[in-house]
Amino acid sequence: MSVLAQLVSLEGISFILKWLHLFFGLLWIGHLYYFNFTQGSAMAQADAATKSGITTKLLPIALWWFRWGAMWTMLTGIILLGIKGHVSGMEVYTSGWGIAILIGVTMGLTMWANVWFIIWPNQQIVMASATQVAAGGAANPQAAIVAPKVLLASRTNVLFSIPMLFFMGSASHLPLPVTPESNLCAVTAVLGVLWLLIEANAIKGKIHFMQTVKGVMTVGFVLTAIIYVVLAAFI
């Protein structure tokens, strides 16, 4: 098979999609980590004029790359998942690879939904209010109400990103030992409840341990370990 024929085969197209998935994923998660690890700390030390400049000038650009990075990561990922099911059969989703990848997919899709349905709509209110203030107007009181919701959803995405990266990577490189005795119902139930509690907290709860960068990173690594222990217990 020539190099060009290999590139336009289903295998080649899958690889191109994986490459794009990683590219958009880096774009998205890179901005997520920038917002949480860098910009948040800088804003805490900045004076009012700098804060206003960041919110009205930098943030709109960064959020454009952030949310469209999230969108294209999700779209390329869904297509890749469909191709895998088409090529290997739907039973591939109950294989060791499938279980690990679906854990990552669940977290990735939740993070994408948090970006588009919580972070972006509320950030628009915050940015519009800051623009109004910069032009000499009054701040929108709604901005102060929605800002903590943005922070909580953003921190939850950092929390999910740590196990998400682990399980997406481990799907092909650290195979899960699945046998006919593996209790996949239990895995789904326990991890489903855990996911539900974390996401319910992102929508209606409190920031708890995620207030600081150190806190959210610690909880992220602990969550990864908990998921792995659940898998070790039931698989």
Added chain:
Amino acid sequence: MKFIFYFLFFFVFSACTKKPPLTEQLTPEQLVERGKSIYTLNCIACHNADPSLEGTAGPAIRGASLDLLQAKILNATYPASHKPKRDTKLMPKMAHLEKEIPALSNFLR
């Protein structure tokens, strides 16, 4: 909260009741059936669901010898005399499948 606790408790204990059968106790038909399950659950992400066909990342492996299965699964190597169909070295060790090799071998015959 109480409901969630009981829910998790139920699944934890229902999971602890299953033990894998000893492959020596299985009939040849059961061994083939078990090999098919193990193959589906662990191999088809790379090899084709039909082992006589090429997979996305792994070659056709219908007829793979016991030596080849042991070398690839336990050590990610090939038996000395074996000429690999692909030289990609993509397959990681899957040592957790050690006890399942006889079943896999029977299925792939």
